[in-house]
Amino acid sequence: MDIGEFSAMAESAVAAREVIIAFVHCQITYSGRAEAFLGRGDRVLLIKADSTVIIHQPEGSNPINYMRPGSAVTFEKVDQHVMMHVMNSGDKSFLDVEIFRVYDVASRKLEDGQKQDLAGSERDMSDHIRDNPTLIGNDFHPISREEQTDVGFIDVFGHDKQGHFVVVECKRITASLMAVDQLRRYVERVKQIKGTQVVTGVLAAPSITPNARDMLESYGFRYAHVQPPMRLERWHRDQKKIFEY
Amino acid sequence: MDIGEFSAMAESAVAAREVIIAFVHCQITYSGRAEAFLGRGDRVLLIKADSTVIIHQPEGSNPINYMRPGSAVTFEKVDQHVMMHVMNSGDKSFLDVEIFRVYDVASRKLEDGQKQDLAGSERDMSDHIRDNPTLIGNDFHPISREEQTDVGFIDVFGHDKQGHFVVVECKRITASLMAVDQLRRYVERVKQIKGTQVVTGVLAAPSITPNARDMLESYGFRYAHVQPPMRLERWHRDQKKIFEY
DNA sequence: CGTGCCAGGTGCCAT
């Protein structure tokens, strides 16, 4: 496609809040939270209705460059190529895309009011524990979930038979040192607030790294093996079918 | 575009390791690390050379759905629409995209061997501190950078005039409670390894949250105001130019 | 709006 034609088309598409997709040969400079340069190559350019700009290389799951929603997108014709300037005053960043060739391009007004419905988050897991307290122990009685403290919120907060407080930190994946840090911070804070030295810390996760387990136990805390709900539901259901072939 | 034509074209493009971009009207089901459903709407579909699949809604910076590189992508014609099945055996996940309409589509072999050159990372910051130790204090002498311990690696490790060890944790953005947790973990570990109780902890960052500062000081640690290198370099340079107009 | 933290986090590098 002619490069001047692209410039005019893209400009009006951006103004009309259309989405633009294109295969381009380009070179990229970014300046903002970091400074970056990417030499000439073929990439996928995506400009969204809210002026989000995303650039993908032919491989890999992450964009190589992007600009947040609400950016100012302008096009400048320079000789036989187009310079696309993207500026975001919110985070004070620039993206300059020097476009040498446009292989394919399309722009269109897209309609989509749908929100994704997602299950299997850590919140579901803490709900699950609250409804099934024996997952933590036979002597665990939940009081609240997502309890707010000034050092973060406690996933599940409760007590045991003797009335000693119990703090539970949930991880939907393997618990790491950071998870132990968090638990420790909450336990310390609860001790301060409640004025007691007897607070139980429990780390609930499907697994835990050896170092995290060591550190956990050195603090006198406990690990509870808990599976996050809905994990790999479909895989287990369909695998059977696949093996039947 | 005819939906059957799309199916055949996409199938051969995937086989040829071409990249595909399209505007489609679709409905999406995901199952893997979580379970998700997204009703009918207009979206951008991107299939990369390595069988990465990415789907974007018309707004927002993140993809609404994606599948990692190396997925198996197949197309199935069902009545007047196409069902795209994506399966990744690595992370045991499924993505089903039911495509009702294809507004625009393009596929192409893209050539790009470039790697991005990026400056301003935390690693650059720890390099900067090692080369300019007075940023931490007049009495700081770096020994090593990225020092490995079993509880993580220490950004900059050094000592003071009296030979007391100093542990520096860097953050390129505002330091939070988590950063203090990390620093504390490293200081504790160094005390154990070196068999001393006198270890200085320093948190180096451009800013720090009030809670983090409180916790930092309660541990007897210190904050060092350090700007990450190259931050907003371009903005400062060009802002002047902008204001000249 | 800042603070804290989860995320289908992802990617990088270390052991």
Place this chain on the structure above:
DNA sequence: ATGGCACTTGGCACG
């Protein structure tokens, strides 16, 4: 492969 962690992390929820 697993572990520890940075990331132009992004996004949400709460004070």
